[in-house]
Amino acid sequence: MSNPVEPETLADLPLEDLVACHECDLLLRKPVIHPGEKALCPRCGYELYAHRHNVVNRSLALVLTALTLFIPANFLPIMQLHLLGQTSDDTVWSGVLGLYDSGMQGVAIVVFLCSMAIPLAKLMCQLVVLLAIRLNTGRRLGLLLYRTYHHLRDWGMLEVYFMGVLVAIVKLVDLAELTVGVGLFCFISLLLIQVWLEVVMSPHQVWSALSGEDPHAGD
Template sequence: MSESVDAPGLSDLPLEDLVACHECDLLMRKPQLAHGEKALCPRCGYELYAHRHNVVQRSLALVIAALLLYIPANFLPIMQLNILGQSSQDTVWSGVLGLFNTDMKGVSIVVFLCSMAIPLVKLLCQLFVLLTIRFNVGRSYGLLLYRIYHHLKDWGMLEVYLMGVLVAIVKLADMAAITVGLGLVCFIGLLLVQVWLEVVMSPHQIWQALSGEDAHAGD
């Protein structure tokens, strides 16, 4: 169920009762949502926020799944190349090392940060934020970590790295025998789990739970 919201006389309302659309900047009264409902902007139709079921438990399950996929996705072979009788196996980590050892240190650092370091830090931030809500401890640290997560959100670029791998496979297909490795399967799985996590982990409910406004965020 969805609900469009708008209201006159907003100047008389306290700030905590107001919400602004991220797309068109329309200011409106914040609605109270039941489970499964979502609030839509009456001007542009953008989803302001939603009230989803079992946000904390579902998000925790997805974070743990992503962390389990992280190591095989980065350290197991993505593909094996066979050219003129010579074979080589490539992983995300070996790609970073290869760039570093060929005097492309700047590029290797960017690849390492965007494809390995920042995605891991994001997952760890999400994990600790969810644990602070689940066990009701260290909410102030949870707020700090969730802010850090939002600052890092646009810097984890797994989809860009995956696109580069797929382009390389297409270009090399006529020159070498290519065998897709388990690492690529885990990498795609990690990317899909993170996308699913972005959908499930409702920012509105997480902020409310961290600030103590929503004691039933995990319901």
Template sequence: MCDVDDSRELIELPLEQLAACHECDLLMRKPELALGERAECPRCGFELFSHRPQMLQRSLALALAALLLYIPANFLPIMHLHLLGQTTQDTVWSAVRSLYDGGLRVIAVVVFLCSMGIPLLKLLCQLAVLLCIRWDVGRVHGLFLYRTYHHLREWGMLEVYLMGILVSIVKLIALANIEMGIGLACFIGLLLLQIWLEVVMSPQQVWEALSGESRYAGH
């Protein structure tokens, strides 16, 4: 907690020198960080800022790798089901089509958006933002795309879909012979890469780079 004098001093500071904690709303002076350092909220311990080394290069590599896995993760077989002499192959796309053809069109659209459409849009937004920073062009468009990405974050539910796949495998394994397909490995890899990308792609560094303030984005 800060005293009255400290509060008065914070009020007199320009907005670009202030920061508020996303968790507890504590208002404080924005810290000056060296490369590789991070700042935490003194009240709740939430990570406020971080300057990760080689953020841009690492994020670009992860975004491109995730995009390369996107097609095999969604269109290659997740599992091979052997039941009563018949073999079927299931993919993420075939599951969406089965729901749609079965009359569950609203559910099919929701599954498509959450498991395929929005994750792809998120990756494309991230890649476009990183390229704006890398080539130092279209920063206004980059800001818009990065805001769009933050709005889409809550709707990408690859982990929920993966849990559904695993639950289905556990329930079916007692009824039929199941072989894991290459699509499942690609799907898990895509999920892990997206999580890793969100960790590496430091929001504060991206905002600063898009506004022309960052000295660290390319290091």
């Protein structure tokens, strides 16, 4: 169920009762919503925030699944290339090493950060934040890490790396014999789980639970 939010006179309202639309910057009175509902901006229809069911436990399950897939997605072969009697297994990590050894150290560092280091850092931040809420301890650290997570969001570019892999497969399929490896399926699964996690882990509920405004916001 969606609850459009109606603008009203806001001059006398305290800041904690206000919310701004992230899409069109319309300032609104913060609505009260019930589990399963979401608040929408009346001007542009953007979702201001939602109250989802069992956010912490569902998000924890997704984070732990993503962490389980992280090593096979990055270190198992994405594809196997057969060319002129030679066979090579290509992984995300071997791609980083190949760039570094070929003299493109700067590009290798960027690929490593955006496809491996930052996605892992994001998952670890999410894990600690969710555990802080679940165990009701270390919420100050949870607030710091959740802010860090939001700063890192734009730098984890698994989808860009995935598009690069698809382009490479299309270009090489006519030149050599290609075999898709299990690492590619792990990589796709990791990407989809992270997208799902972005949907499930409602920022409004996480902030409310961490700050103590609503300790049960993640229930």
